[in-house]
Amino acid sequence: MNIDKRLIRKNSLEKLFDILKQNSKTIYAPFSKNGKTTFRNAESFAGISTGYIQTTESSKDIAFPRTEKILDYSKNKEGMSVKGIDLKDIPEVILWGVRPCDAIGIGELSSIFNWDYKDEIYNNRLSKVTVFGFSCNKADEYCFCTSVGGNPGNTAGSDILFTRLGEDGDYLAEILTEKGQSIVNQASALFEKSDSTEKEKYLAEVPVRFNHEEITTKLDKFFESEEWIEQSLRCLGCGACAYVCPTCACFDIQDEAHGKKGSRLRCWDSCGFSHFTIHTSGHNPREVQSSRWRQRIMHKFSYMPERLSVYGCTGCGRCSRACPVDMNILEHLISIQEVTI
Amino acid sequence: MVDLIKRAKELIESAAVKVVIGYEQGTGNKTRAIFVEKAEDADKLIFDSRCIQNLAAYITKKEVKEKGKMAVAATLPVMRSIIQLASEFQVNDDNLLVLGITPESKLIEFANLVEVETFVHQYQIEIDERNKEMLAKLEKMTSAERWKFWIDELSPCFKCYACRAACPMCYCHRCTVDFNQPQWIPVPSHELGNLEWHLMRAIHLTGRCIDCDACYNACPLSIPINLLTKKMLMDAKEHFGGYQPALKGDHLMSTFKADDKENFIQ
Amino acid sequence: MAEFEPKIVAFVCNWCTYAGADLTGTSRIKYASNVRIIRFPCTGRIDYMLLLKAFDEGADGIIVSGCHPNDCHYTSGNFHARRRWIMFRSLCDFTGIDTERIKFSWVSAAEGAKWADIVNATVASIRELGPYTEYKKVAKYPEKEVSHG
Numbered sequence: 001m002n003i004d005k006r007l008i009r010k011n012s013l014e015k016l017f018d019i020l021k022q023n024s025k026t027i028y029a030p031f032s033k034n035g036k037t038t039f040r041n042a043e044s045f046a047g048i049s050t051g052y053i054q055t056t057e058s059s060k061d062i063a064f065p066r067t068e069k070i071l072d073y074s075k076n077k078e079g080m081s082v083k084g085i086d087l088k089d090i091p092e093v094i095l096w097g098v099r100p101c102d103a104i105g106i107g108e109l110s111s112i113f114n115w116d117y118k119d120e121i122y123n124n125r126l127s128k129v130t131v132f133g134f135s136c137n138k139a140d141e142y143c144f145c146t147s148v149g150g151n152p153g154n155t156a157g158s159d160i161l162f163t164r165l166g167e168d169g170d171y172l173a174e175i176l177t178e179k180g181q182s183i184v185n186q187a188s189a190l191f192e193k194s195d196s197t198e199k200e201k202y203l204a205e206v207p208v209r210f211n212h213e214e215i216t217t218k219l220d221k222f223f224e225s226e227e228w229i230e231q232s233l234r235c236l237g238c239g240a241c242a243y244v245c246p247t248c249a250c251f252d253i254q255d256e257a258h259g260k261k262g263s264r265l266r267c268w269d270s271c272g273f274s275h276f277t278i279h280t281s282g283h284n285p286r287e288v289q290s291s292r293w294r295q296r297i298m299h300k301f302s303y304m305p306e307r308l309s310v311y312g313c314t315g316c317g318r319c320s321r322a323c324p325v326d327m328n329i330l331e332h333l334i335s336i337q338e339v340t341i
Numbered sequence: 342m343v344d345l346i347k348r349a350k351e352l353i354e355s356a357a358v359k360v361v362i363g364y365e366q367g368t369g370n371k372t373r374a375i376f377v378e379k380a381e382d383a384d385k386l387i388f389d390s391r392c393i394q395n396l397a398a399y400i401t402k403k404e405v406k407e408k409g410k411m412a413v414a415a416t417l418p419v420m421r422s423i424i425q426l427a428s429e430f431q432v433n434d435d436n437l438l439v440l441g442i443t444p445e446s447k448l449i450e451f452a453n454l455v456e457v458e459t460f461v462h463q464y465q466i467e468i469d470e471r472n473k474e475m476l477a478k479l480e481k482m483t484s485a486e487r488w489k490f491w492i493d494e495l496s497p498c499f500k501c502y503a504c505r506a507a508c509p510m511c512y513c514h515r516c517t518v519d520f521n522q523p524q525w526i527p528v529p530s531h532e533l534g535n536l537e538w539h540l541m542r543a544i545h546l547t548g549r550c551i552d553c554d555a556c557y558n559a560c561p562l563s564i565p566i567n568l569l570t571k572k573m574l575m576d577a578k579e580h581f582g583g584y585q586p587a588l589k590g591d592h593l594m595s596t597f598k599a600d601d602k603e604n605f606i607q
Numbered sequence: 608m609a610e611f612e613p614k615i616v617a618f619v620c621n622w623c624t625y626a627g628a629d630l631t632g633t634s635r636i637k638y639a640s641n642v643r644i645i646r647f648p649c650t651g652r653i654d655y656m657l658l659l660k661a662f663d664e665g666a667d668g669i670i671v672s673g674c675h676p677n678d679c680h681y682t683s684g685n686f687h688a689r690r691r692w693i694m695f696r697s698l699c700d701f702t703g704i705d706t707e708r709i710k711f712s713w714v715s716a717a718e719g720a721k722w723a724d725i726v727n728a729t730v731a732s733i734r735e736l737g738p739y740t741e742y743k744k745v746a747k748y749p750e751k752e753v754s755h756g
Binding site for chain 2: 141236239243254256
Binding site: 479484487532533540572573594596597599603 | 656676713
């Protein structure tokens with residue numbers, strides 16, 4: 001299948017940004033604060049972080065915000081009136097600067113939001129996102145996309161994938177979808193035709209560290225293993241790994257009321273929290289951290305592949321970098337692979 | 342740290358303790374906690390300037406405590422936390438042995454918590470220069486400027502509670518933010534939820550925080566929330582002469598003086 | 608345009624300030640009606656979160672009042688409260704919460720006139736400060752759709 005390849009001169013990237021801004025596009029790009037990068041609304045090209053191996057937070061916020069309103073309610077003489085949010089109000093957004101591991105994560109996250117109940121709000125938000133992926137020229141020891149079926153130049157999930165051809169080079173742009181094409185139409189002068197075959201040369205080296213199919217098979221018999229306890233002793237049960245992960249989808253529903261009016265909000269939650277599974281009766285089926293850690297790994301590497309036919313991990317390595325106590329998921333997976341049952 | 346390894350092996354082999362909590366080499370250039378239960382694993386114990394995680398966060402953790410008597414490699418901040426926890430009845434001489442590491446990185450063994458306390462009381466809790474400057478800078482701002490600073494500074498916070506999880510003094514089985522009848526502190530990450538969470542965390546730590554920076558070090562977004570707890574430390578000194586963790590005696594906020602001074606009550 | 612009428616929430620102790628406010632009424636002393644009084648057994652019962660909740664729900668100002676030191680019905684509740692207010696007020700000021708909008712006072716059961724003065728002075732000063740829009744802006748979160756941080 002022939003992919004439409006274009007060349008963007010290195011100085012044209014800013015011009016592209018400006019043209020899109022002139023056309024009233026909302027652009028979310030990575031910004032650095034206190035040395036950590038997160039995706040924010042970008043008013044200008046200056047200040048957008050570059051040169052990062054991976055952003056601290058994933059870009060899932062764009063379709064699955066950390067907090068979003070899902071309905072308003074109010075009580076009056078006649079009873080209760082409920083008003084859902086107007087999906088038409090959800091804006092179109094360009095997601096700028098997403099790595100291939102994040103782009104592929106969008107598909108994985110979507111499968112969770114569509115497996116039994118089609119999440120209208122999530123789907124609507126996602127349908128309005130145009131993804132500008134940027135291939136990885138560098139990787140670090142936390143990256144393992146190639147072990148979970150990905151690679152640093154993967155086109156899956158992006159509408160346009162940019163690959164920088166050299167340290168100070170121009171960009172190869174692969175136009176992958178209709179959304180991508182409509183971007184090209186807005187700035188066609190900047191997208192020169194190209195038949196470059198140079199892409200592979202500039203991609204990062206990410207050695208394969210484990211066999212994910214083997215791990216999935218092994219996990220079937222691994223539920224009762226003592227290994228979970230060993231691995232999770234130092235885990236503090238915070239939500240850092242779940243929140244930075246591009247495919248973690250657990251959420252909480254909170255009603256925030258002011259007298260007779262209120263709103264229902266959806267916000268992020270983490271299966272690592274000690275009270276995540278607590279019942280009203282007080283019983284907690286996952287009472288110890290080892291069962292919560294087991295849940296995390298099983299969900300991503302066993303339940304999701306089994307039930308949704310997608311992996312629950314893209315190998316971005318964020319969880320390992322963000323974890324305050326070095327729960328390095330790559331290290332844990334390799335040790336699972338090595339343990340004899 | 343050869344002495345530490347040797348001592349850990351002795352303690353495990355003689356069954357004096359069931360687990361030794363210390364530091365080991367992590368991935369990349371990180372260090373992390375290790376729970377040594379077999380003598381041969383003691384060889385993994387290390388100690389260097391990277392070892393700043395407050396290990397006292399583990400001594401109240403059910404999964405660790407139920408192993409039996411614990412020994413913990415404790416730097417000065419960890420020792421302070423241990424004394425504070427002991428004063429709050431969370432640990433005692435029966436379930437904890439402290440393997441002290443002095444500020445000069447020497448191993449020092451304590452027979453009991455009273456000896457740890459004596460050692461700890463030789464040192465004052467001092468806020469470091471860089472943060473002192475930041476606090477002074479904030480003091481000079483107007484109230485409106487401070488509001489803007491904090492709303493902006495707290496905006497990346499996504500309520501992961503890594504700060505709470507890493508703090509040894511946050512051991513409540515059910516945290517105040519986990520209560521929902523009524524919901525005191527909003528759960529979601531938005532301006533109000535972030536502000537009220539960090540305010541309440543700081544006020545609940547008043548008089549108990551020993552300035553170890555575990556909260557700041559744990560934060561995946563490097564938000565300087567330790568400025569709030571340091572401010573409380575500074576105020577405690579200004580208004581009440583400061584505090585030290587102590588096995589006996591009153592805590593800063595659980596007591597009062599008949600002549601506590603203020604200038605705002607009409 | 609109607610003049611802004613501040614909404615003031617008062618957290619008072621039952622034995623002194625509440626009784627004092629009662630006396631203000633029976634003495635037929637007129638005072639501003641902007642205050643909503645919440646009765647506690649003692650100022651020692653007042654939790655930090657309650658003050659923040661008052662602002663959450665739209666209060667423009669807060670009064671916290673109890674027995675004079677040494678006169679607490681429960682002996683030392685107000686001493687504990689005083690220490691808490693010292694630290695909490697400082698923390699609020701540090702984060703930019705307008706502490707001019709939180710008034711603390713000791714009003715005894717005999718000080719009906721003082722209660723009227725405290726309320727009138729508070730209402731006047733809050734009226735001048737205006738509505739507490741900064742806090743209302745962050746508390747009225749439900750009006751905003753989405754938070755991306």
